Every structure is written in C-alpha cells, then in structure tokens.
Amino acid sequence: MDIVTPFQFSLVYNAFSFTFATMAAATAFFWLSRSQVAPAYRTALTISGLVTGIAAYHYFRIFESWNAAYTFKDGIVSATGFAFNDAYRYVDWLLTVPLLLVELILVMRLSRAETSSKTIRLGSAAALMIVLGYPGEIAGDIPTRALWGTLSAIPFVYIVWELFRGLGESINQQPANVQNLVRKARLLTFASWGFYPIVYMVPYAGLTGGTVTTTIQIGYTIADIVAKAGLGILIFLISVRKSEAEAGIDGFKVHAA
Ligand SMILES: *C/C=C(C)/C=C/C=C(C)/C=C/C1=C(C)CCCC1(C)C
Secondary structure: OOOOOHHHHHHHHHHHHHHHHHHHHHHHHHHHOHHHOOHHHHHHHHHHHHHHHHHHHHHHHHHHHHHHHEEEEOOEEEEOOOOOOOHHHHHHHHHHHHHHHHHHHHHHOOOHHHHHHHHHHHHHHHHHHHHHHHHHHOOOOHHHHHHHHHHHHHHHHHHHHHHHHHHHHHHOOOOHHHHHHHHHHHHHHHHHHHHHHHHHOHHHHOOOHHHHHHHHHHHHHHHHHHHHHHHHHHHHHHHHHHHHHOOOOOOOOOOOO
C-alpha cells in the first residue's frame, strides 16, 4: 500500500464524496425527467440514470474502502493494513461502459436490427476492453501494465472507430435540430474515454508512491463524472429536441402534464 500525504488523502477522500453526491443527484434528475420526453426516448433516460446510479453505489464503496485503507491521526497518515480495493472501479466499468454505449445507440432511434447488432458488437468490445485492462491496473510492474494496457487498447480502438464511422452514417439521418448535439455526445464520449488510457499510463511517467495513487484516482474520477453524468445530460437534451421534432408522430405532446 502506497502511503499518501495528508493533502493527498483528503483530496481523494473529498473527490470520492463529491462524486457520490453528483452521481446520486444525476440519477434522480434522469429518472424524474422521463415524462418530459416522448416514450421512444424514455429507455435512454432510464439507462442514463442506471449508469449514474450504479456509479453512485460504487463511489460509496470506493469512498469507504479509501477510508478503511488509511488512518489520519495527528496530521499523520498511516496504512491500516486493509488494501484499497480498485476492483470496485473495474466492476463498475464492466456494467456502465456497455450501458453508456446503449444510451448513445438508443437515442439515435435506429432500426431494430441495427440497434441490436450495434449493441452486441460495441457492448462486447467494451466488456473485453475492461477485462483486459484490469490485470494491468493491479500489476506492480510497468511491463505487465503495458502489456495488458496494449491488449485492452485493441477493443478500445475498435469502439472509437465504430463510433466515428458507424454512428457517423446514422447521424446524417437524424433531424437537423439534433445532429449537432449528437455529434457533441459522440465527441464528449471520445474525449472522456480517451482520458482513461492516459490516466492508466501515469505510472509510465516515473511518478511513484502516493502521487501515482492520487493522480490515478483523481483522473478516473473526473473522467467518470464527464463520461457518465455529462453524457446523460446531452442524452436528455437530444431526447427533448427529438421529442419536439417528432411531436404528433407518436401522439406525444411535448410538455404535456
Ligand atoms: C464510466 C466509465 C467509463 C466510461 C470508463 C471507460 C474506460 C476506458 C475507456 C478504459 C480504457 C483502458 C484502455 C483503453 C487501456 C488501458 C486500460 C483501460 C481499461 C484504462
């Protein structure tokens, strides 16, 4: 267990606590907003709330694990002997990353056949990416970390390619008032997801001890807020605009009581 400074301990402690609150609040917002969109987009909002709900639970557990790993007394941080459990994060990703892709696919409202084939392909690639990354994340040495990280990058590159090429074609079929927002959602996904492998490579930079632990935890935490709560807000805005554009088609009135 790497020993952190009192500042690093508090920084991570507060970041986890803040993220728990953010994810829980986002969950309430997405679920309570369902009635503001047409029925076709309600599942996308349900899933946005599931993603942040699952993340809220895991941030609570990560927070507890961090708190159990260290004692902070008289200005000195020491290890308690309980290891900080990074597995919560990876189990969280295993569940939430495929769901985030489903959110993006659902809001496009593609044909049934396209929706299920894209969900299966992207969902499996996402799961594979997380499973391959985990052994590297917990490895103690750089070569092992680099090996698994490189393997994990293969499905990652495939997902990014699919998002740009495959979803790109579908974006042109979207109503004019949402094309830009869908592009933004895709860009936000691309930028925030691209941040994870960069954070993963922090130990390559020669940083050591508590600095590495702190940088990785803060880095993943920021990326999680953007990728989960941030994307959910864009999905909500897209759903509202598409509901407006399609009002009447499904017999749904926007802003109906
Ligand atoms: C809500 C959580 C999200 C969106 C997590 C996304 C995670 C990634 C895109 C992780 C990617 C990784 C690589 C591409 C290589 C190194 C190992 C990972 C797992 C950090």
